Amino acid sequence: MTMTLMVSACAVFSMPAMAIKYYGAAPLESRWSVTVDTPLECQIEHTIPNYGLAVFRSKASKKINLGFELEMRRPMGKTANVALVSMPPIWAPGDQASYIERLKFYKQFNGYIDGQAAWTMLSELEHGRYPTFSFPEWQSRGERVNVALSAVSFQQTYNAFNACVSRLLPFSFEDIAFTVLHYRESGDDLDHDSLARIENIASFIKNSPDVSLVLLATYTDGRGAKVVNQKTSEKRAKLLKEYFIELGLPEDRVKVQAYGERRPIADDSSPVGQHKNRRVVVSLERSTI
Incomplete structure (x- = not known):
């Protein structure tokens, strides 16, 4: 000094x-x-x-x-x-x-x-x-x-x-409030990186009783019949909803929207574009009270 x-x-x-x-x-x-x-x-x-x-x-x-x-x-x-x-x-x-x-x-x-x-x-x-x-x-x-x-x-x-x-979590609510996850090429399993991110979301929800809404929007790529893709999207949404309810969220705080192959965000003719389209968007809302 x-x-x-x-x-x-x-x-x-x-x-x-x-x-x-x-x-x-x-x-x-x-x-x-x-x-x-x-x-x-x-x-x-x-x-x-x-x-x-x-x-x-x-x-x-x-x-x-x-x-x-x-x-x-x-x-x-x-x-x-x-x-x-x-x-x-x-x-x-x-x-x-x-x-x-x-x-x-x-x-x-x-x-x-x-x-x-x-x-x-x-x-x-x-x-x-x-x-x-x-x-x-x-x-x-x-x-x-x-x-x-x-x-x-x-x-x-x-x-x-x-x-x-x-012991603090290495991420904030803002870091996970809007998260895009991706599925493997077939089936209902998330890819490796997405599994890690959904575990982060789960950890936050378990410790934050003020999370008032989880909105899940599921999408498929454009391969296959539209009806099949829609059913696949609905199945994935249902499984994810059950996952979040098991974390302790009341059922009315988990909303799902299954879009199937609608609203693609990338060229669906390539494997890279298909991977981007094969996604789920997780949006969280928090009570302000």
Whole structure:
């Protein structure tokens, strides 16, 4: 950290003419807890007495991700610049403060950060330091508010959080909400890649009770009689519907449409085109409540 930032960090917390309202858990009241531990989401929380709740979240995705939300009992009355600073614990007064990030908290919204700044907060907590938000008090002049996260009792919960993150599914709802699967040349068996993708869909549905609809649209290639192709399409749709019902979805949440050889998407005169046409489209909807 540069000398300028060191001086600025100290200045934020040592302005003699500005009163400081401090919110933070005392060592004996500091509590961290795992509140969500599923293959879809991991979450830990820390209560800040008289102020609100600090929440770290990571969700199932192709990329490792982390978000932090400062849930305020009294949301900001106006948009303000915020200094996020790593503070030493009270029993290490000789250590210096250091900047983590400069932020904005927006009027009537909770404070939110993600990416590297959120990971840095976890790292600072693991090292026994106190990530602290400092900003002007919007209800009165000449005051600042300091909101601190305590590192006391953090490590055990953090270990559990990391274990949860390691078990997150490596894909999100958006990654599987619209999926095209393909069948082998004959019969009702999906090809190798499609079997892997449908297993991903199944894993997500098993852990996500808010999936409100699975729509299955089956197609064949154009070889053979239309009547036979239509029956083949209907059979495949029926088998897939049974598969998703066995996962625990109510029957009325699984809808099927069998199109047979209608609506080809490729030239049906070649093996490659036939493979593309021989498909099932799986569309998922999720409840917003």
